[in-house]
Amino acid sequence: MTILLEHAVAIPYVGLYLDPGTGSLLFSLIAGVVTTVFYSAKGLYYKLSGSAKGAVGTAERSVLDTWSVVIYSEGARYYGTFKPLLAQLAKARIKTLYLTSDSNDPGLTAHADLTTCFIGDGHKAWALLGRIKADVCISTTPGLDVMQFKRSKQVKHYMHLVHAPTDKAFNRPYSFDYFDSVVINGPHQERTLRFLENLRGSKPKQLIMGGCLYYDDLVNQLRNLTPERVSPVKTVLLAPTWGRNGLLSLHGSKFLHRLTQQDINLIIRPHPQSLVSEPALIQELQALFPGNLRLEWDFSPIPFEAMAKSDVMISDISGVIFDYAFLFEKPVITVGIEPVREGTEASDLPYDPWELTVLNDIGLRLTEQDIDRLTDYLPTLTQDERFKRNIRALRAEYVVNFGCAVQPIMKAIKPLIEDHANVTQPFAALERRAE
Structure with missing residues (x-):
């Protein structure tokens, strides 16, 4: 069942992407309080009146039912992470609600046995999330109880899914502090999260060595890939990241000019968040470098196809470089920038974040000027088996349950569900496969 709440309330709000830790703090706090009060009053009205006026009220009351599992997604680009988990929750007949802030999220229609709902974005979404009732709420959204993403008093457990194999040190401060559990990919993420807990004296979280969920689906796609x-x-x-550490933000047209002068075919795939947070930059670069037989702009939600047909990736400090290396065992060129650490978790670490320490193992680090000789480096990169061996060794050590993460994650969810005894058989089957 799919529910649409995009017209649930006519409150003026700024129609921009607002994730936790961004935007004006004062505006966020004021708008958040106002919207939360409105929703609370509205919910009280429905409760006292005993009936909702029209379909919107009925839909909202359905969303605010009590659920075993609620999953919140910021948009279609995160569906690949939730897809394997949603399929298993449906198979196990667990009462699950999938909430998304993207009306084009394929998760809205892909799982007939689950209730799904588009809840809009901004403060409207945060206010509704603050009122959900569930045994466990699962999300890739960081910053619980830091800014807009507030804990509902009627949710017993909040679980964060780390959706990249980097150690997440370049996230904003306190991104994970207030979750009850975090699903991690490997020992490097455990090291960083435990260090930050000790530094701040915060309550230790349950760290679930589950793996990277979206690899489950991508590994299946790889098996069916035509060479x-x-x-x-x-x-x-x-494939750069977005924001102040991104290649396009730092070097823009000058960098693209250097690339387009080489004897290569070039696919430019901006980070999906660039289209939201820096659209003027992308539009300007598209106008300067329009697509042609040797240049392609790729804006698809999933980078799989672009990865498959390329020989090498150029990026910066972005999680996508490890997706590329670990899935396709192809090398990566990282342009030798020093990421900005101020205002991120990395500024509190006495060691270099994991992703900075392994870049020479998965490919080459070049300067911006080195890009002028890119074609000189390509034969070494694509023919040297050393990079493939290094990539396989890193993947084995730092990405647990590669391609089969859903089983241990489902096993971790089981004790958090109040009526888990009713779904023993499906869970037992998953546990046998995990063994």
């Missing part, structure tokens, strides 16, 4: 035709001209995938 690309080998071309004498190498295809380079440029």
Whole structure:
């Protein structure tokens, strides 16, 4: 059942992307309080009146039912992370509600046995999330109880899914402090989260060594992948992060000009958040470098196809470089920038974040000027088996349950569900497969 609440309330709000830790603090606090009060009053009205006026009220009351599991997604780009988990929750007949802030999220229609709902974005979404009732709420959204994403008093347990194999040190401060549990990918993430707990004296969280969920689906896609035709001209995938540490923000047209002068096919894939947070930059670069036979702009929600048909990736400090390396065992060129640490968890660490320590193992680190000689480096990168061996060793050590993360994560969810005894058989089957 799919519920749409995009017209649930006519409150003026700024229609921009607002994730926890961004935007004006004063505006966020005031708007959040006002919206929460409105929703609370509205809910009290429905409760006292005993009936909702029209379909919207009925839909909202359904969303605010009591659930075993509530999953919140910020949008379609995170559906790949939740997809394996949603499928298993449906198979186990667990009462699950999938909430998303993206009306185009495929999760709204892909799981007929689950209730799904588009709840809009901004303060409207945060206010509704503050009123849900569930045994466990699962999300990839950081910053619980830091700004807009507030804990509901009627949710017993909040679980964060780390959706990249980096150690997340470049997240904003307190991104994970107030979750009850965090599903991690490997020992490097455990090290950072435990260090920050000790530094701040915060309550230790349950750390679930589950793995990276979206690899489950991508590994299945890899098994069915038709090999690309080998071309004498190498295809380079440029996939930078967004914001102040991103290549396009730092070097923009100058960097793209250097790339387009090379004898390569170039796929430019901006980070999906760039389209939201820095659209003017992307539009300007598209106008300066329009698509042609040798240049392609890729805005698809999933980078799988672009990864598959490229020979090497160029990026910065972004989780996508490890997706590329671990899934396709292809090398990565990282441009030698020093990421800005101020205002991130990394500024509190006495050691370099994990992702900075392994860049030479998965490929080459080049300067911006080195890009002028990119084609000189490509034969070494694509033919040296050392990089493939390094990638396999890193994946084995730092990405637990590669391609089969859903089983241990479901096993961790089981004791958090109040009526888990009713779903023993489906869970037992999952546990046998995990063994």
